[in-house]
Amino acid sequence: MSNLLNGLLFQDSHDSFVRVLRSWRLWLAGAVVGAAVAAGVYALSPPPYRAAAVVVVDQNLEEAWPVDSGQQFYFLGRETRKLEALAWSDETMQGVADQVGDVSVLELRDEILQLSQPADGGWRLIAQDKDPDRAAQIASAWAEVFAKQVAAGMEISGQLEQERQEIVSILQNDPNMTANDARKLVDRLAPLMSQSTGISPYVEVSLSQTSSLQATRNVPISIYLFAGSVIGACGLALFTLMFIKGKGEDERLAE
Numbered sequence: 001m002s003n004l005l006n007g008l009l010f011q012d013s014h015d016s017f018v019r020v021l022r023s024w025r026l027w028l029a030g031a032v033v034g035a036a037v038a039a040g041v042y043a044l045s046p047p048p049y050r051a052a053a054v055v056v057v058d059q060n061l062e063e064a065w066p067v068d069s070g071q072q073f074y075f076l077g078r079e080t081r082k083l084e085a086l087a088w089s090d091e092t093m094q095g096v097a098d099q100v101g102d103v104s105v106l107e108l109r110d111e112i113l114q115l116s117q118p119a120d121g122g123w124r125l126i127a128q129d130k131d132p133d134r135a136a137q138i139a140s141a142w143a144e145v146f147a148k149q150v151a152a153g154m155e156i157s158g159q160l161e162q163e164r165q166e167i168v169s170i171l172q173n174d175p176n177m178t179a180n181d182a183r184k185l186v187d188r189l190a191p192l193m194s195q196s197t198g199i200s201p202y203v204e205v206s207l208s209q210t211s212s213l214q215a216t217r218n219v220p221i222s223i224y225l226f227a228g229s230v231i232g233a234c235g236l237a238l239f240t241l242m243f244i245k246g247k248g249e250d251e252r253l254a255e
Contacts, residue, residue: 026240027233034232038224047219048128051136052116053143054209055123057083059202079200086153086199087115087125087146095145100138112138122208132215140210147207153199 059079086092093105096113103112116124125146127138 026237030233030236031229032232034228034230034235035225036228037232038228039221041228042221042224047217048130049132049135049215050126050128050218051132051139051213051215052124052126052209053139053207053213055125055143055147056206056208057121057123058204058206059200079203082199083150083203084115086149087123087142089149092142092145092149095149096138096141099141099145100134103138108138113142128218135215136213139213143207143210147205150199150203150205 057080059076088109090105093108096108097103097105112127112129114126114128116126125139125142127135127142129135129138
């Protein structure tokens, strides 16, 4: 390494610059050193483990929206946002915290949980932790609690729709009903509306992968080695060029 640097430094600055760019040994040495440093960082402070549970969400669009129109896409987007909000809701997060234990809702939202691919199909509910078993446990708990929350919301939505139809039927068949009696009928909806999540009663949610989840490192060591080698190679080359430039300036001042 010293002979290589000496050969680069004790040349004309322009020639040295070209030689640095062409010196594969210098780039290789920097890459090896950078990769070694990255491997050390990975060993001393490894990234957390990551596990993903899968929940299948089916909006049953053919039943919820039988008329084919462009509004179907807006319907799917709206219902997906509702389900996504339910996945992050206080009730869901608290249910996961109670099931797992020794974790707060704030930690779950900000540090541990991630939601991937929220759309019509498979949802990946991801949890990360330093312990692989605990990461798998949290991801599985999130999927189970989320599915239960959706099922409860669908049940309330079904009851609410049934009550609405009954009230409409009563109002249509009794034109002589007073405003006070009509108001009492409508008030029957209040308890259900307070519990409603607004989820479509046609949605179906099923647990696909919640047991024996495989936990892997959030970032593989190959990414560390690649990034370290690139940074090391470029860093050593840049340092050499800066050193050459500084030495050239010192020589000009000495003259």
